[in-house]
Amino acid sequence: MDLTLSPEYTAFRDHVAKLLEENAHLAPGPEDKGLKHPKRLAWQKFLIGEGLTARTIPKEYGGYGAEPDILKSRIIAEEFARSGVPRPLAGQGISMLVPTLLELGTPEQKEKYIRPTLHGEMIWCQGYSEPGAGSDLASLQTKAVEDGDDYVINGQKIWTSTARQADMIFCLVRTDPAAKKHHGITYILFPMDTPGIEVRPLVDMTGSANFNEVFFTDVRVPKSGVVFEPNKGWQVANATLTHERGMLGDPNATKARFVELVELMKRETVNGERLIDNPLLCDRLMALQAEVYAMQANGLRIMTSRLKRESVGLAGLVVKLQGCELNHQIAGLAIDALGELGVLYGDGEHLRSEGSWQWRYMYDLGLIIGGGTAQIQKNIIAERGLDMPREPKPAVRA
Amino acid sequence: MEFGLSEDQTLLQETVRRFVAEQAPLDLIRKIAEGDAEAKQTIATGMDELGLNGVVIPEELGGAGLGMLDAVLVQECLGYGIVPSGFLANVVASSTLSSVDTGLAQAIAAGEARFGIALNDLVSRRDGAGLSAENGGLSGTSMMALSAEDATHLLVCDGEGNLHVCAPEDHQVLSTIDRTRVFVELKLSKAKSQMSVTDDRGALARACLLLAADSLGASQAMLDKAVEYAKERKQFGRVIGSFQAVKHLCAEMAAKIEPSRALIWHAAHALDMDEDEAQVMAFLAKAHMSEVATFVARTSTEVYGGMGFTDLVGLHYWFKRIGVNRQLLGSPAQLRQMAAVAQGLAAA
Numbered sequence A: 001m002d003l004t005l006s007p008e009y010t011a012f013r014d015h016v017a018k019l020l021e022e023n024a025h026l027a028p029g030p031e032d033k034g035l036k037h038p039k040r041l042a043w044q045k046f047l048i049g050e051g052l053t054a055r056t057i058p059k060e061y062g063g064y065g066a067e068p069d070i071l072k073s074r075i076i077a078e079e080f081a082r083s084g085v086p087r088p089l090a091g092q093g094i095s096m097l098v099p100t101l102l103e104l105g106t107p108e109q110k111e112k113y114i115r116p117t118l119h120g121e122m123i124w125c126q127g128y129s130e131p132g133a134g135s136d137l138a139s140l141q142t143k144a145v146e147d148g149d150d151y152v153i154n155g156q157k158i159w160t161s162t163a164r165q166a167d168m169i170f171c172l173v174r175t176d177p178a179a180k181k182h183h184g185i186t187y188i189l190f191p192m193d194t195p196g197i198e199v200r201p202l203v204d205m206t207g208s209a210n211f212n213e214v215f216f217t218d219v220r221v222p223k224s225g226v227v228f229e230p231n232k233g234w235q236v237a238n239a240t241l242t243h244e245r246g247m248l249g250d251p252n253a254t255k256a257r258f259v260e261l262v263e264l265m266k267r268e269t270v271n272g273e274r275l276i277d278n279p280l281l282c283d284r285l286m287a288l289q290a291e292v293y294a295m296q297a298n299g300l301r302i303m304t305s306r307l308k309r310e311s312v313g314l315a316g317l318v319v320k321l322q323g324c325e326l327n328h329q330i331a332g333l334a335i336d337a338l339g340e341l342g343v344l345y346g347d348g349e350h351l352r353s354e355g356s357w358q359w360r361y362m363y364d365l366g367l368i369i370g371g372g373t374a375q376i377q378k379n380i381i382a383e384r385g386l387d388m389p390r391e392p393k394p395a396v397r398a
Numbered sequence B: 001m002e003f004g005l006s007e008d009q010t011l012l013q014e015t016v017r018r019f020v021a022e023q024a025p026l027d028l029i030r031k032i033a034e035g036d037a038e039a040k041q042t043i044a045t046g047m048d049e050l051g052l053n054g055v056v057i058p059e060e061l062g063g064a065g066l067g068m069l070d071a072v073l074v075q076e077c078l079g080y081g082i083v084p085s086g087f088l089a090n091v092v093a094s095s096t097l098s099s100v101d102t103g104l105a106q107a108i109a110a111g112e113a114r115f116g117i118a119l120n121d122l123v124s125r126r127d128g129a130g131l132s133a134e135n136g137g138l139s140g141t142s143m144m145a146l147s148a149e150d151a152t153h154l155l156v157c158d159g160e161g162n163l164h165v166c167a168p169e170d171h172q173v174l175s176t177i178d179r180t181r182v183f184v185e186l187k188l189s190k191a192k193s194q195m196s197v198t199d200d201r202g203a204l205a206r207a208c209l210l211l212a213a214d215s216l217g218a219s220q221a222m223l224d225k226a227v228e229y230a231k232e233r234k235q236f237g238r239v240i241g242s243f244q245a246v247k248h249l250c251a252e253m254a255a256k257i258e259p260s261r262a263l264i265w266h267a268a269h270a271l272d273m274d275e276d277e278a279q280v281m282a283f284l285a286k287a288h289m290s291e292v293a294t295f296v297a298r299t300s301t302e303v304y305g306g307m308g309f310t311d312l313v314g315l316h317y318w319f320k321r322i323g324v325n326r327q328l329l330g331s332p333a334q335l336r337q338m339a340a341v342a343q344g345l346a347a348a
């Protein structure tokens, strides 16, 4: 264990801090809405150009092309969290599809998709869940039938985040109905403007439509969109899911929220006293800080194991469960600390932080459910992490 | 000794339960959330017909002559159906006023007076906020006033903790997560204090207990829905309710809700009997129920999976009802602190 920074790294840290500070004015603000807002794209381009994101992705695919260096990655993530400067783009395309393609994509797929995705010019949605296939994802029924060089797809997806804004979908379809449920699935990429796709927004508890239902009627897509091999989609999906769960529990994103919470509690006063000076609130804040530190340290451990190509084990399996819960708790404390003002939402002069704490409190609950529910995470931790006996097999094949 | 409801109380409970189930289905609540004034009026009319607003007003003043325990039973039913109503404000006002202003109490019982209450400043006061009583009258602002949007009278508190009755003046509707109920910021400028009462936190205790009862009802509804869904929804070829993980979620909710109901009933009875520890119990009941309800709100949503997060099943209306109740009139920590102070266990 050695966590001290050599002069090279302290210099790097100062360099990153300076870059962020000097260029913070270029970053998009909350008012720059829209996934492809020019300010967001320009900011992303700047960050990639400086090696502050997409750092280790090869130059030929639009990344920065640096050698993997976990300390540098950590320094960058920490500087974003510390400074509160808006972080790089991170959608399902960047966080989940790009790593999957790097691992399993064909050269053409890498060539075609990684660069625009990294630069925020190509938005993706994840077409996995179906009305009857949530936790039991492998029971999915959306059918793809071979026809010459194409597949013809029929079926329905649900809970598809950003499907309305997406240019492309990475989708799981059943290509071999006769095979066992995990063996007949194919992972395939296709454009969302292909004829036969209908997207219907689904309003959620936050009051906006963050996700959608997607209907496929005779959607004809080329076979070249298959990632890895036909009927091996379950393996590909699992590779993606690992990245999703890493993204959902990202400790540096959590740290950034924690920093915001501290600022809020320093700013806000009740009965003439700053919230931070209230011992009860401060104690809860410190309890959360301990967890934030723990998850950050856990993240370092994971990075080290990955780099050494060692198994990550339990440290990795707990990230989604713990990270999402921690985010939810941070938002919960912010609401409690704000007292009766904590319930304000939408607009109004007394609203604090644009109502974002309530939004997060709800959305974070969504993320405790999405991407594998907390209960499924616990099953995985017990069965894969602790080697405990598996849940009884279902009575009927779905 | 007998801990339980009387026959009349069970009857009252059943009447209100039926009213809520029949007259306030989720469709109607959704309309209210979208601002449909007629839908809201349907409920107010129905409650007037049942004479609910006069529940704690003595019979000789036209009320039902019942107590806080009865009021709590009604509020629990209203919370179960997330029914927006002026019941809580009217009960708090009438129990404070019955002994000092029989005319006003009579007017509430007759449905002629509808109260809004603004007691938040008894618990916490933000910089620049709060009402003060000076020679000229009541001036200032008060956050998160309940049922004040269409009230004929207001029960408010000043900086000294005294309660006043005054006529409504200006207010600003606040946008909160809970669209079914209207909360406002009161703005008064030299409003005439028609009467002032030194009430030593009795009104606050009653309001807290009723909020606790409301969250109790909402929690019970969420648990019932979760259990029902868990028996229908299938994954892995089984109903999800057959997974121990899901069963335990439901069992934990039930295990927390059941004793909370007993606590709330007991606290109501203590207020009715004017027992020494009545206020302490009321504060603790709200503190505890808020924690339980927060747990139930997220846990029942989890049982529903992605469906719970959508607007489709409307579970979020209960989630938000509970979320707002928690923040009203004192967070759990503030109320626990008040309970400690009231018992002389902590310095004020």
Ligand SMILES: Cc1cc2nc3c(=O)[nH]c(=O)nc-3n(C[C@H](O)[C@H](O)[C@H](O)COP(=O)(O)OP(=O)(O)OC[C@H]3O[C@@H](n4cnc5c(N)ncnc54)[C@H](O)[C@@H]3O)c2cc1C
Binding pocket: A125, A126, A127, A128, A129, A130, A131, A133, A134, A135, A136, A158, A159, A160, A161, A162, A211, A366, A367, A369, A370, A371, A372, A373, A374, A375, A376, A379, A391, B233, B234, B235, B236, B240, B243, B244, B245, B246, B302, B303, B304, B305, B306, B307, B309
């Ligand atoms: C905010 C959000 C965003 C999402 N984004 C996407 C997206 O972009 N693309 C996409 O494809 N999907 C997305 N989803 C869907 C998400 O992956 C599913 O909601 C999730 O996998 C759960 O499935 P379900 O909703 O069908 O719940 P169910 O599987 O029906 O689960 C209901 C309950 O049963 C429990 N349960 C089920 N099986 C077991 C078991 N074996 N053991 C113990 N408990 C069990 C669950 O834990 C849960 O409590 C999103 C969901 C949310 C909430």
